[in-house]
Each structure stands twice: as C-alpha cells, then as structure tokens.
Amino acid sequence: MAKSPILEVRNLFKTYRVRRSIGLVETVKAAQDISFAVERGRTLGIVGESGSGKSTVARCLLGLTPLTEGEVLLDGNQLGALGVRKMRSHRRMMQMVFQMPQASFDPTRTVRSSVAEPLRRLRSDMSRTQQDERLAEVLTAVSLGEELWDRKPRALSGGQLQRAAIARALAPDPELLVLDEPTSSLDLSVRGEILSLLQRLQEEFHVAFVLISHDLEAVRVCADDVIVMYLGQVVEEGTAAQVFGSPAHPYTQALIAASKFETDSFELGPKGETDPTAGCRLMPRCPLAEEACSAEQDLVPSATDGRMVRCWKVS
C-alpha cells in the first residue's frame, strides 16, 4: 500500500468577519477552496503578495485558527477530529519556524532552554537523558557553536537565532515543518546559509517542508512543488520547474517578472481599492482581461503539462 502524504489539505475555506465601521461588517474570504498534498521529505512552496492568504493557510494547518470549512489531514488523520491527547502527539509531527527569530524566543531564557521546551512538552516518551542527547544532536545539526547554547537570544545574530529556531522545530522529530518567511528578516549574506541548512536538514532527517515566502528566488531553489495564491485563491499549481520555468497564469508571470525587477516583460495594473468578489479576482489589474473573465474561473489542469491554472485564457 502506498503511504499517504504526510499532509493533505482538502477544500479549505477560511472567512473572517471584519468590522469596517459601526454597523458595517464585511466577510473577508482569506482562503477559498484550497487543496494540496505534501509528500514525506518534499517541499511545497506557497507564494503570493500580502493579502493573498498564504499566512492564513499556515495558521489553519497548525490549528492556530479554526477552519470555516474543509479538512486538514496529518498522516491520514483529520486534525479537528482529534482529542487533546492525540492532538499532542500530532503537534510533535508538525512544527513551525517563524519569520522573526528575535520575536519567537523568550528573551529571559537561554537558547538551550528554549530549544529544549518542545522536547520536554511533546516527547514525554523519552527519558531526560535521551532528551538531552537529542537536544545536542539538533543544535549540532544546525551548526550552532556550543559556546552559544547557554547564551540569551540577544547575544546571537539574526542568522544564528534562526538556526536555533530551526533546531527547536526539529527537536521533537517532526515529519513536517511549516516555515513562514524564514529568511525575510535576514540579511542577504545570511539568507543562503539558512536555505542551504534547510536543504541539508531535509536530506538528513527526511522531513517535509511547507515554505511560505514572498522571496520567489528562495522558493525556486528549495521547493519541489509550488502553489501561487492571489486574494485567497490558488491561481497556479505545479512543480517548481513548471511554475518558475514557464509561468502560465498572468499573476504568476507578473510576480516572477517583478521579483527580478524586469517590468518591461509583464506588468499588472495598480492594486485595486476594492477587490472583485466574483469572476477572476485579478481581472481589474490584468492586461489580458476581457469580458469572459467576469465568469467564475476554475482551477483546471493545463492542456500542455497538467499543471493547474485558474485562467480560461491560458489553461
């Protein structure tokens, strides 16, 4: 029997109710009908601009916010249906690395004590000695010099602290790491260090990654598969080679051109004041837009290579 994917998301919807002014409540569809799967040891990249819903998806995966509709399956088990005790064992399987390492560490505790926390909480099956061995193993795996283990977070550089955050996430031996903009707050000279560390750890520990980033270059070199989101919808989904090699959706094309600062190639109109709630969400900004775009667009496989695209003009 083929092993199930480590993570499967089925038809995830998330709507927020936002109070705009007195008596006016709007519903924001932050994620609409999102489905994807991540195989063991593989990396899924999620890209999109702010407001695209990529962080909403991350929060839903981790159970930090309830889904409005849909299912998240971790290793074949539906997350919402688990009791407290079972949820704990699933927490061990899925860990998170945040954007700002400085903000994700307790400033009053040593790095060692913060990195040990998930081990103590989630691996009560291990003896104290086993936990301490595991702690040393992960801190060494991220190449954090031993002289820094008993320092406070403020004594570490951004890059060192992000390595400690990765060690902390790896400590309970998870199957999946959710990485939310793991290099965005770091300097360019350190970005490569963290990205190559992630690649190496994936080979070593066979852990799957969900890599959420607006750094398209980082996603291009790290991800196996990519989904591109715009205003809560997936607009394109395929392998990294497909999406970055020959982007199909106009939004993907514009995003990739913008990330290379090549605007002569494909430019979107300005961001809208109010976004459409029906038809193609990109229509007001899209240079290819025509009347037929105001009909609801489905995510369908493209005729050429089977990747999924939400645009009738290119699929």
Added chain:
Amino acid sequence: MNSGQANGALLSLSGVEVTINTLSGPVHPLQGVDLDVYPGETVGLVGESGSGKSMTLRAILRLMPPGGAITGGSVKWQDRSVLGLDTDELQAYRGSDVAMIYQNPVSALDPMLSVERQIVDAFKANRATSDGVAEEFARDALRDLEFGNPDVILNRYPHQLSGGMAQRVNIALALACGPSLILADEPTTGLDMTTQIRVLDLLEQQVHARNAALLFISHDLRAVSRVARNIGIMYAGQVVEFGPRERILTDPSHPYARALLECMDLRTGERPRSIPGLVPRMTEEYELCAFRDRCPSRMAACDEEPLPVHKLGRRRRLLCHLGPHHG
C-alpha cells in the same frame, strides 16, 4: 542656498564619523564615510543591517540619535558646512534643500491630518504663498504620481491609504518642499513586489522631472539599481566601493561586493551561497579593513596596513588592498 555651483557637488561627505554613547560603551556606526552627490544625479547606497546606511542619512540631516554625535569629518552642502549651521539655517536646510522619505510610509504621515492638509502645510512652510496655490500643487503632484482621482485622495487620512498609496503621498510631501536633494531610506521595503517597482519608477521620474538629486538607500541591490546611476556599497560604517551601476552590478572590485552578488544568484541544484562570519558589532574603531575576517582574498597587508583609497577615474573609489579587479 538653492543654486548649485558649476561642476561642484551638491552634497559632499568626507571622512564622516559618528559615535553613539550607550550604557554599554561607545558604538561607532560611521567610521569615515566619503560620498559625493552631484546636482540632478541619482546615487544609491547598498548595505546590510548595521552597515551604517541609515546613519549616513541621519548625518546628512544632522539628526543624531540620543547620545550620538558627528565626531569627525565634514558634511558640506554646496561648499558650506552643514555642521556649522545654526538652528534657523538648519531648519531651512532640512526640507527646502534636502527632503527625506522614510521606510514606513503610513507612520511617516500625521494620522490626524488629511493628505491635502499635510501637503499644503509642507508646501507653504517653504514659501510665502496662498492656500489656493498650495492646493493646486497638491492636486498636480498627486496626478503626477498616478492617482487617478486626486480629489478623493486629498480628503483621505493616512489610515485610509494602502502602503503603496501612502508612499506616493510621502513622495508628494518631499516634492512639496522643492528640494534639490531627496533622501530615501528603504522607501519600498515594506511594499508588495508588484507595487514596489511602480513606486520606484514614479520616484525616479518625479525626481528627474524636477531636476532634483536622489540619494537612495536599501539593503536590496536590485531596488537600488533600478533608480540609481551610481552605487556605493557600505560595510562597517564605510563606503567600501563606489562606481557606476553597470560596473557594480557586473564586475565590482571589493571582495564583499563580489560575495554579495554571489549570494543574490541562487541556482537550482546548487547550495545557496552565503558570506561566512558575522557583521562587526561596531564597538571598536577599525584601523585595518573591517571585512578581513570574512574575506576570501585576505593577504598579509590586510592585517598590517591601514586601508588604501583607490581613486579610479572621476567617480570610482575603492577601499581595498587588492586594488581594482581586472577580469
């Protein structure tokens, strides 16, 4: 102070040093910054966090943080020392000669005042003129900045603007003072990729249209190279290499600049590259090259002799024992 001298630099920084006294001792964020900006030219400064790029802008405006002071070198505006200006002169210099655009566009605006009020106030602060003329300017400026319906935007408050809109309003505010030089501190860093380029292009267009000069700083070399003709690379409180954009982007000489370009260039199937080691903490003053601990081309002279300054042609400068790269 508004007419530039023939062939003279508008702004000239020479050996600028800044020291900040903190509870844990003095910090030296600028350790000899040399930089010239000529009338109407666009200059970019690129550097990582702690390299001193924001502090350079602060030194130009004489806006020092608490405990901080300019402790060496000179800042000259059209051959006049900025460090010698009295309070009134400084007030006139800030704004009407040199205007500033900040990184966070929404917090740079006054939340209590409408867009129109803010632009009109900035316009009138530097000229004896009527509200009518100022309002006319505000409307035209917003139209130049591609607001389809300026009247709607003029009546808005900062919280009703998106990041990209707010930054375009900040550009209008800077232009309202009629400066000869605009300083921009990471003006597009918080904006979405697709918005970023539009704001950069509008900024560059408007600066050119008004014959002003632009000094643009960012950690992102690509953003800087979109607007700046000449680019300086900062490391540890110094401009370690300065030259034309094409040169800096394709064949810089300083090992740090070369390493940064390699870090930008991510390739599938290859491990991403980084620069080993840490950025110096700036608690000491460097006699020798501050990059030598991380430098792949370190040689004996780097540990023994102070940094030489290579002047290559009219604008190219290099602070490195290796000398210019020929390759």
